Amino acid sequence: MNQKQKLMLAKAAMEASKNAYHPVTRTAAGAALMTREGSVYTGCNVQSVISGLGCCAERCAIYNAVAHGAYNYKAIAVYFPTKNGAKPCGACLQLISEFAQVAKTDIRILMVNNEGRIIAESTVNKMLPGAYGPRTAGKKLAAYEKNRD
Amino acid sequence: MNQKQKLMLAKAAMEASKNAYHPVTRTAAGAALMTREGSVYTGCNVQSVISGLGCCAERCAIYNAVAHGAYNYKAIAVYFPTKNGAKPCGACLQLISEFAQVAKTDIRILMVNNEGRIIAESTVNKMLPGAYGPRTAGKKLAAYEKNRD
Amino acid sequence: MNQKQKLMLAKAAMEASKNAYHPVTRTAAGAALMTREGSVYTGCNVQSVISGLGCCAERCAIYNAVAHGAYNYKAIAVYFPTKNGAKPCGACLQLISEFAQVAKTDIRILMVNNEGRIIAESTVNKMLPGAYGPRTAGKKLAAYEKNRD
Amino acid sequence: MNQKQKLMLAKAAMEASKNAYHPVTRTAAGAALMTREGSVYTGCNVQSVISGLGCCAERCAIYNAVAHGAYNYKAIAVYFPTKNGAKPCGACLQLISEFAQVAKTDIRILMVNNEGRIIAESTVNKMLPGAYGPRTAGKKLAAYEKNRD
DSSP states (O other), rough: OOOHHHHHHHHHHHHTTTTOTTTTTTTOEEEEETTTOOOOOEEBBBSSSTTTTSBBBHHHHHHHHHHTTTOEEEEEEOOOOSOOOOOHHHHHHHHHHHHHHHHTSOOEEEOOOTTEEEEEEEEHHHSTOOOOOTTTTTOOOGSSSSSSO | OOOOHHHHHHHHHHHHTOOOTTTTTTTOOOEEETTTSSSSSEEBBBBBSTTOOSSSSHHHHHHHHHTTOOOOEEEEEOSSSSSSOOOOHHHHHHHHHHHHHHTTEEEEEEEETTTTTEEEEEEEEHHTTTOOOOTTTTTTOOSSSSOOO | OHHHHHHHHHHHHHHHHHHHHOOOTTTOOEEEETTTTTTOOOOOOOOOSSTOOSOOHHHHHHHHHHHHHHOOEEEEEESSSSTOOOOOOHHHHHHHHHHHTTSSSSEEEEETTTTTTTTEEEEEHHSSSOOOTTTTOOOOGGGGOOOOO | OOOHHHHHHHHHHHHHHTTOOOTTTTOOOOOEEEEEEEEEEEEEEEOOTTTTBBBOHHHHHHHHHHHHHHHOOEEEEEEEETTTOOOOOHHHHHHHHHHHHHTTTTOEEEOOOOSOOOEEEHHHHHHSTTTTTTTTTTTTOOOOOOOOO
């Protein structure tokens, strides 16, 4: 993944945040997910007034990608509107990690701050090492090892 | 909403189910959401090996629509691969109902069976009457009363 | 279920709300669940700053009961701190409904307002009729047809 | 926390798993949470047939503790029925981490295998460093800085 792709993905995450539905906290987050082949799917946070409903930007981006037949990702950019940005929450790391198992790969995570700058980089396997996932659980995943989008 | 639109939406829900990620139960569901202006966003079920993660097709379709700036919907078709299809689960009805409050409208629900036929129709306000939502909770929603997609 | 039991359950739900963890909205809800044999388990809302995490009082009460080996319920009281109280959200109705399938029974729902009065009564099968659940999905449930608490 | 307490907590987690409601995968997990003062609350996994519902043992234990007025924890033991046990999932680490912020402390995590042995130990701040939580989000938490149970 080259620098140009990273900057493009960071920008897409920032743009996606503009559509966030956040009547509870007024905090707009965005995410942009890049597939192995370079397609991009975005998500923003969607808040519910009910505990346990609603969804973070990162998980929404994955749900959007899956709906289009994309299960194998190389990177996700996460925009959070503060000077230091934010890491994905544990629930998002868990779901990203499950798809890292699906694709038998690691997934790069770019943290993007309120100015749209990439202020930190890591990978899901560094941020949530040894996570339980579909391969740990012995699930059959052959059907998801190629993107269809 | 005319018959042609309904059939188109039912077909889109069935098509969306083909991308479902369902390593846990092997049951593929799909949903297609129509905005007030007639745009269509789809979703499929995405299963996690972790309780409380993953998402039904209907909620995924909403998250996808919101990511594109669409908050006001007139109908959702729900495909489930059995002879009698299935109603949206309570969690999905809750989220659909919250967006019915956002748009100050009711939202039609089309249940689609394994052959792609609409076998039942209702609305979210009939299926989950009097639900708690963002207006009940006194949230400000003016920013979401128009679609931007 | 007699009137005395109902009043006791309503009071337990109101009491449980006092422990609610609600740093996001400052709204304290409570629930009290009665098993077939008359044991009571309580829950309160637990809010997370993350969308999709945290839990409503009703689901917490069920998780608490299950942890003690109770899977078969006859009633749940739901306290909400407004004049008109509130119905359980769709996600809670869904989970209550799944345990109604487990026990092959209906489950009574008592709605309790800010003064601790039962202002409405219904059942989960009336509030979420025809819900998808573990029996619809063909799961084996014999192990859960008796309470062990 | 001394060795005797650790062994007691590990045993409580294993015991709790016996009540797990797991019609979907037949995998029984358990958790036992110890408060600052030494009280213990347990949880087991509760599975739903619906994606995004149900709950892991660790989160259930927290919901149970909160229902009893306990918000400050020093350790959680996690039983998973395999030779190597399992780490808490990302969603559970996130919630544990939020309560570490509430109590301004770290929380020890004991991983317990199928024989009831503690096979690994860590803390939530090591396993999910720098997590977003209620203090990061600027929430007022004074009401939760003491246990009331």
